[in-house]
Amino acid sequence: MTIRVLIFGALAREMSCKELVVDVCAPATVRDVNASLAAKFPPKACFFQSARLAVNHAFATLYEPVQTTDEVALIELVGGG
Amino acid sequence: MSVLVHISPGPLSSERLLASHSASAAHAVGATVVFEGIVRASEQGRTIRALSYEAYEPMATNSLTQLANDILSKHALIAITVEHSRGEVATGQRSFRLAIDSAHRKEALAAMDEFIDRMKRDVPIWKTAIYI
Numbered sequence: 001m002t003i004r005v006l007i008f009g010a011l012a013r014e015m016s017c018k019e020l021v022v023d024v025c026a027p028a029t030v031r032d033v034n035a036s037l038a039a040k041f042p043p044k045a046c047f048f049q050s051a052r053l054a055v056n057h058a059f060a061t062l063y064e065p066v067q068t069t070d071e072v073a074l075i076e077l078v079g080g081g
Numbered sequence: 082m083s084v085l086v087h088i089s090p091g092p093l094s095s096e097r098l099l100a101s102h103s104a105s106a107a108h109a110v111g112a113t114v115v116f117e118g119i120v121r122a123s124e125q126g127r128t129i130r131a132l133s134y135e136a137y138e139p140m141a142t143n144s145l146t147q148l149a150n151d152i153l154s155k156h157a158l159i160a161i162t163v164e165h166s167r168g169e170v171a172t173g174q175r176s177f178r179l180a181i182d183s184a185h186r187k188e189a190l191a192a193m194d195e196f197i198d199r200m201k202r203d204v205p206i207w208k209t210a211i212y213i
Contacts, residue, residue, distance in 0.1 A: 009207030057140040080206030081177045
């Protein structure tokens with residue numbers, strides 16, 4: 001199944017897009033999404049492997065299930081204030 | 082105890098928003114600590130014109146509200162008001178304001194530091210320098 005991952009800030013500028021799309025096997029967890037991102041973008045594999053993901057506007061654990069209808073976002077390198 | 086979180090476009094006004102208090106809570110306030118973040122004219126040694134803030138809403142609002150409630154309980158505060166900009170904020174203008182009401186100064190000052198540290202770590206807001 002396909003998962004769309006929203007990205008922001010410096011990462012979005014570096015990747016020249018606002019979302020990344022990965023395929024994972026159902027049933028999938030956040031950890032699977034991290035692994036798929038790492039596999040799809042080898043130069044940034046280390047970053048994606050451990051990047052914090054939010055599912056439906058809340059930080060998710062590695063073992064939280066993910067569905068295609070979920071809103072998944074990568075929340076790293078924040079810096080408000 | 083009350084929390085007010087507001088993310089708005091552009092610079093913050095000089096007038097701060099006020100969290101609503103009950104009459105009894107208002108009488109209990111003995112200290113109000115206000116921090117304002119102002120856009121500096123330089124970033125990493127280079128002159129900038131503005132900072133551009135990007136917020137992932139509604140997660141940013143939810144995260145700020147959750148953080149404020151957590152800090153409020155932990156430090157036994159009376160009220161927290163958080164204001165943050167999104168979009169472009171020119172140098173010299175306010176982009177962030179945190180106001181904490183408490184019975185005594187000590188808990189308000191401790192809460193201020195903790196709030197800002199945790200916000201910079203966990204709240205999905207990003208800033209980008211716009212250089213001249």
